[in-house]
Amino acid sequence: MDVGFSSLRSEAVGAVRTAMVSAENLQLTLKAELSQEEQALTHIRSNPKEAHKAGNEDLKEMLESSKESLKLEAMKRIVGLIAKGKNASELFPAVVKNVASKNIELKKLVYVYLVRYAEEQQDLALLSISTFQRALKDPNQFIRASALRVLSSIRVPIIVPIMMLAIKEAAADLSPYVRKTSAHAIQKLFSLDADQKEQLIEVIEKLLKDKSTLVAGSVVMAFEEVCPDRIDLIHKNYRKLCNLLVDVEEWGQVVIISMLTRYARTQFTSPWKEGAMFDENNEKAFYESDSEEKKGHTEEKPYIMDPDHRLLLRNTKPLLQSRNTAVVMSVAQLYWHLAPKHEVSIVTKSLVRLLRSHREVQYIVLQNIATMSIQRKGMFEPFMKSFYVRSTDATHIKTLKLEILTNLANEANISTILREFQTYVKSQDKAFAAATIQAIGRCATNISEVTDTCLNGLVLLLSNRDETVVAESVVVIKKLLQTQPTQHSEIIKHMAKLFDNITVPMARASILWLIGEYCERVPKIAPDVLRKMAKSFTAEEDIVKLQTVNLAAKLYLTNSKQTKLLTQYILNLGKYDQNYDIRDRTRFIRQLIVPSEKSGALNKYARRILLAPKPAPVLESSFKDRDRFQLGTLSHSLNSKATGYQELSDWPAVAPDQSVRNVEIIEASGSDSEEESSESEKTSSDSGKSSSGSEQSSSESELEQKKKKKTKKVPQKKSKPTAADRYSEIPAVCWSLRASFFFPVTTSSFGPVKTYELLHHMTGKGLAAKYHFPRQPCLYQPSMVAVQVILSNSSDHSLEEIHIGDRSPASLSIHCFNTIERLEPEASVTVSMGIDFSDSTQAANFQLCTKEDQFSVSIQPAVGELLMPSSMTEQDFCKEQGKLQGMNETSATITMETANASSQAISKQVLSVANVGVVSSSQNNFSRFAGRTVSSGALVLVSLELKESSTALLTINTEKTVMASMLLRDIKQALTQA
């Protein structure tokens, strides 16, 4: 683990380096742009086109003001812009500066902004990273968690290593809340960079062992997202998850239940005995192949449910009482897919309860009930009345209820259902009335006893005033007649009479088809209908025309004497129709039925082709094949496979090894801290737990474990009396501390970056190297100075295996960059290293190697780069200065260039030479700077007292006298020249 961490850390630091440098550069350039823009704006204030920009400009001003309230107001307006979907990305630099603000609301709004735009402004977003990195180490768990949350939400690929490191650390955090956040962060990192999968799985594995209810839901979510196929990770945690389930927050419950459903289907054998399975369903058995396969097996030994399987069923059952509809639904689907058939019906009542919830909930639940009711009528039959349609229901709800009522219909209840359907037909919602007629048709085909009743009812509807109702009735009657045409010539005659009044194309077409199909039963009417159609042919819809052609052809074959001319007339009309389908059909029919020399062998069979007995259509539920999807899923709802849908596997024939789920009782670190954090609520938690939590866990070992925990708890508390202090809630203070510490430092170090040559491309045979000091704390080791090296290849071939070779002096400690496998021609790469100069300006010599060559190079640091800024107040400065008198003080009077006389200019010049921090000064003629040496941490204090006529007294106080004199020389030089 340690090795892993350090390499990670190095990567992370590398990334920060690059990030920081690019951010610095950017800010510099941006600043320049800003001033240009400002200038431009002052000139064209009145231009109305610029109004929008000017609006943002005043936001920018507000953000840059020193007043907290103005900043907050500005941020609120910006959030308003984001909410409206307006682009506010140009404010990024101004906003991001406030990331470390003391004001919590302001800070939160900045987070909102940052997360929204970080992806678009990757480089600038990096400016904020170090704030979060620092916050990750905060003693307050909420600050750690929120830092991780925001850090991981910034979708910038360059910080992947930093995120990885942060996640790993947070996963081992004492606070379960932080661990929960890290589980969330796993998913974010995975979506940002899928290459991290292996490492993330390690973290998931670790977090799955966590005993905190807070973590369970989130980590299972991460598991489902990252590695849903790694079912082996679940074995050891299965029982724990089952037992924790009741106490997990509701959203986590949904995720865990659906994961456990999948798990159980791979690990346990089927509890569905064949025979008992589909007693209620006389249609094709859904899991037919399955049950057959098992036949031999079950006969040999009776089915005994795995105790773990039972544990899952038992522990999910109380959740049917949850107020969260998603939880209830997920338990229902778990029972549907896992429970023995006779136990499934316990979910019915709860599902029916959900029907009283919001419309959208009803919609989803009804869909699932529709699927269930096809296979198991008995489950919902007692609740039939709950599916009665209300006139206030939305159309899609009504349709679903109809579907279910139709599924539930059997000989016993059909009369009740039909009576109910009759009122629906009268509904003012005509689409719904039409759907009802379809449903009646389905009932009529499914239950032979009522076919005639239904048919008569439908015929009555033919005289309904409403067209859609009539049309739908015709279509349904057509389907019904096909099943038993013999007795029904009366109905066909009746429909032929109605034909003139029906205008809906589908209905007209259906009648024409019926008459054509059974033309021999209505020999007198059929030719007359054709005559009428010949008159109106051109004005009909395409579908009606097609059926007219069909009718004509069929009549021609059966009754050519009367209809020959009519048919030819219609075929001629059809030949010149606009629609090519009709033209094609006409041509085809003509060839088929009209005998001529050319007509082929088919002519003989025309009668058999056109008047073949046709199988009756099967009216069946549209939910028939939905059971291929797991209930409750999006895929089930859409009836098509959604992205990321996990198939539910079939039961295994033989159960895999059960012992994989056995766990030795060990105390995980997670449970300890859980106890700690809930200390403050000990009384309540004990009483709460005892009734809700532990009673669920009935297995012996669980109870023992609990006991153990309890006994362990006592000494632990004593050993950690500081727990309460550690979690003390002083966020405001923490943030303010950071703000004052961190922010001046970064701003002060945004000086011009001097780049030095390390290796010229002539000497390096094409390999060129430059370096600079990014002036950031080195994360490899605090005593090292961070150096950034830009390697570029100016040769015409690629260079391989660039790395650091021997170094001198041998004791020199260098943190090398990782070997660069390959550098293409014209490409360049920035790497960072850390060098411990031990506070001396002695050069660090080392060899830069490629696969073929070695080049000796050296880095000679300027004395100012061996420092790092230190923040202190003026008082502290004076106090420290007082301690470093005598031989620790070096001073010189200098005459400054007039341009450098202002305090800003002085700061700028000093900062360009040395990496020190500005100490805010109350006296105008004093400029003070403070720093520490990187290796030993010795204080270096620089003060500059302005005298008249641009002379000044420069004083340096430090223990490191050699450095002092060198620094004095450098600063003097910087200030005296222009």
Added chain:
Amino acid sequence: MIHSLFLVNASGDIFLEKHWKSVVSRSVCDYFFEAQERATEPENVPPVIPTPHHYLISVLRHRIYFVAVIQSEVPPLFVIEFLHRVVDTFQDYFGVCTEAAIKDNVVVVYELLEEMLDNGFPLATESNILKELIKPPTILRTMVNTITGSTNVGEQLPTGQLSVVPWRRTGVKYTNNEAYFDVVEEIDAIIDKSGSTITAEIQGVIDACVKLTGMPDLTLSFMNPRLLDDVSFHPCVRFKRWEAERILSFIPPDGNFRLLSYHVSSQNLVAIPVYVKHNITFREGSSQGRFDLTLGPKQTMGKAVESVLVSSQLPRGVLNANLNPSQGTYTFDPVTKLLSWDVGKINPQKLPSLKGTMSLQAGASKPDENPTINIQFKIQQMAISGLKVNRLDMYGEKYKPFKGIKYMTKAGNLCQFRLH
């Protein structure tokens, strides 16, 4: 999980968007608008809409569509439940959940949404926790904030999130300790034209307003718990205790919450406390129709039936209605054909009636069906199922709280009389 959220108003404008992962262009809503156009009524927009790259799951409440964008498989109810939770939270915070309220409080809305989801997965949805994180805006606080520049964001961090009772905030203090429980029952029924009940059921909720100091542990017992057929609990209720003793034992959240919802077993016959006498006729050939409706109370145990509101969707052929209510006021919208009659209280001595004529489209054939009538009403101080709370006890704290229980019966969304 949930990728983005768009709020769409009745006229089809997106007035708020929020993204939890990378930004999804609002053009994805075009698929939603298409579905919206196709739907005849606002409610008819399908809750789940597939698009080439995303799935849209929406809920409609207070005439606002909350459209969530999903990218991969997720239980749809998970999203729907969450969206409703969001609406409930808004309502809790702003009193109403309207477009105006959301726009006025856009910053609070954003802060709430930020806390409620992390990377699309629900983080804090308990109202108690949210209120600790973000204070609900009140007039007083808004004024104070503008003057002093202080904020709505809580300075405290929510300790509740860590505890075993995540629904209750810690350090609750009141000078008056009170616990109120409202037993509200709703009747859903369909009654046919002859006045006989086709289906009727009662469901009830117990809403609580608990303002008690510290960590009180309450038990609530009923005189007749057998009545409760199917129950669902707030997470605070100890399930085992209910299973064993039929007693509600719980550490309550602070403030308002729904303790329990229940369904009364259907074996018990439900007496509908209102009856309707109606005579609605259309004559063939005439452009007039007669409308006559009388309401009366039935089996109300002497309690008054109040806030009665009758609404009916008249047939499309009706052009206008000229009616005369014996009490209350009525409106008829000639466009939607919706008749609504605000009756008020039913006086058993003088039954309210609505009589008059309807004018029909000239020449059109008579509508062949009679409308259905939906009725809303309230009865105070009575739970129609007869459910009675026996006692409420408090453990764990020393003070003596003030306890109150109120009963009410009202019509559910679905109390309707079929006149055909």
